[in-house]
Structures are given as C-alpha cells and as structure tokens.
Amino acid sequence: MGNTRKKKIMKSIESLKKQIEIHFEKLEEDLKKGNFDYARYHVKELDKSLIDSLRKRFEMLGEGDDGVVEVYNKRLRELIDKFEGGLV
16 A cells, blocks of 8 residues: 555544544533434444444554544443433
C-alpha cells in the first residue's frame, strides 16, 4: 500500500473517531433527557455506520486496531443495556 493511500486512510480513521465521539456525546445527552427517539438514531448511526466503517478502515490498512473498535462496541452496548427499556 502506498504511503499516500495509508495517510488518507489514517486521516479518515481519525475523522471517524471524532464523529463517533460526537454521536456518543449526543446519545448520552439524549438518554439523560429521556429523548429516546433521538437516542435510537444515534445508536443506529454508531452501530450500523460509524463503528462498522472504522473497523473496515483498519482492515484496509491491514493493521490491528489496538482494540479501538471493541472499546466503542462495548461502550455502546453498556449504554444500550443501561437504558434498554426506553430504547426498545
């Protein structure tokens, strides 16, 4: 893999991490407010789009993710479990 391509993928990884953190902040805020409709949206974005995209980027690099994807998945699952009654 070329150095330029690797840099682009690394840049996209950092961008995804920032977006994931933004969605986690919004999710936590919505859960605290009991705004479960918006919380569901953030869960779907995190689970189906952002975290999955991050995992794929690491696969493209052919390098391990140092557990980053698993940390995000665990964090999301803990939030879902904590507020499952309102999210289901």
